[in-house]
Amino acid sequence: MTYTAPIDDMMFVIEDLCGLNSVSKLRGLEDATPDLVSAVLEESGKFAGQVLAPLNVVGDRVGLTFEDGKVHTPDGWAAAYHQLVEMGWNSPTSDPERGGMGLPTVVNACIQEMFNGANTAFQLCSVLTQGAIEAIEGYADEALKTVYLPKLVTGEWTGTMNLTEPQAGSDLAAIRSKAEPTGDHYLVSGQKIFITYGEHEMAENIIHLVLARLPDAPAGVKGISLFVVPKYLVNADGSLGQRNDVRCISIEHKLGIHASPTCALAFGDNGGATGYLVGEPNKGLQYMFAMMNNARLGVGLQAVGISELATQHAIKYAMERTQGRTTAGSEETIIGHPDIRRMLGLMKARTEAARVIAYRAATSLDFAQRSSNSEERARHQRRVDLLIPITKGWSTELGIENASLGVQIHGGMGYIEETGAAQHLRDVRITTIYEGTTGIQAIDLVGRKIQRDGGVAAMELVADMRTTARALSELSTNYADWVAICGAVMDAADKVEELTNWILAQRGSEPLAAAVTVLECFGICLGAWVMGDAAISASERIERGRCPMHAKTKLKTVQFYMNNVFPKAEALSSTVKKGAKSILDLSAADFCVDA
Structure with a gap:
């Protein structure tokens, strides 16, 4: 199974949509220039593609053995781990004085996505180690830090x-x-x-x-x-x-x-x-919950990584498989069928939208931890708190949907283990469960994040969404349908505001009953927002002649998202307001089978 790190899109996102230049002005991150970050991603991409990806199928098929209390990993696993340690990929954000690379969280998000896309079963080890590092670094006394941090950081x-x-x-x-x-x-x-x-x-x-x-x-x-x-x-x-x-x-x-x-x-x-x-x-629970932002961000990145892998796998198959008469002229493979392009479009567009949301959450973590301005730190912490349940909940749910579409594109061969498409679906399925199920993320979003602060963070987000819509309204190039894109972003902002106000106006359990639907609607609406920003940046890149092929494809992907993904938000918004009471009206007796 092959994996190619989507470095062009990653650099586009962190430079144009996450403000890498601003991140590199934060305390301790001054060396994170675009050239350095590009070099880091190139090297981590090679490790992902050349070392981790070939072991992915091996790990799935061979699995583990357990004898006399000892766990034995598949052949090649330990050697790959030792190579990861030697190359310093275990904890890229940790302090260089403790053996880390001192990279921004948003750059580590790229690395995490790559490694998870190449081999998520392997990368879980480092993800858990990074959580332990964070707990000890943040809350342990200096004696414990001295003993345990150096070798945890190195791996x-x-x-x-x-x-x-x-x-x-x-x-x-x-x-x-x-x-x-x-x-x-x-x-x-x-x-x-x-x-x-x-x-x-x-x-x-x-x-x-x-x-x-x-x-x-x-x-x-x-x-x-x-x-x-x-x-x-x-x-x-x-x-x-x-x-x-x-x-x-x-x-x-x-x-x-x-x-x-x-x-x-x-x-x-x-x-x-x-x-x-x-x-x-x-x-202890307070400390663990303080670690949960990074842990849940990590799970969201797992889903984005596997979703990217499933998409690459499906595209490769669709480019090679011949079957039936296509409608795309000279294209003889199944990618000529409109429904194949529909499914691939859904996989690609949703993966790219989820990537931006996750990276923006990571960027806000950098600002919340390192900005010298207390108001800026507080605003970004509110943004982190709001984005994390959406990143974890929405990304993992769409990861399952995308992996399932990958199986569907393979047809009957997708149901056969030899093609590898089924592994993506099996691997990603856990992501909606651990570190808090989708239902728990949704309750966190509605209860702890929106109701607790009276919708302040949500309305700050709405303001940013409307800023994007205004910028879109001023574009007049011929590269895309700007009126439609602008309208979708403005509509997305309106829906987030309406649902926020609905949640705040309710008394009782209706917001909790509707929470998962709220989370999905928020995810789709935020996806429209980040895709709107992507359209602006892609247009500017075309004007400058910078990565024109990637930028032109990005504009098509944005248009696809607005026309094929975002319209679902309207139905979800209606379901939130009309469906909650009917959920609560169901009782245990209503699910019993009559004798």
């Missing part, structure tokens, strides 16, 4: 997030794992499930971030603390000591991502696993 050690337990899925208030204080550390006991890369032999140590309760902790979510629990204890001189009291008791047999070990871990079967408190007692 010599990997990290995990341990939240879920057998009786506690998304309801973390039900966590039972315990941590007993003893001397300068704690003894952690309990079981965790669904732990990605919870056991493997690719790195010399695994650092588990574990949620557990102290003996005097209050009940519910307010009584959860966060602990560092290493697989191997670390001696005072930094060398590895004895094996800690944590072991893998099983791995899951999954629909997709077969080569990513999803583990059940037992802590403290022999007296207690040595752990170290991160930050303050009983604030």
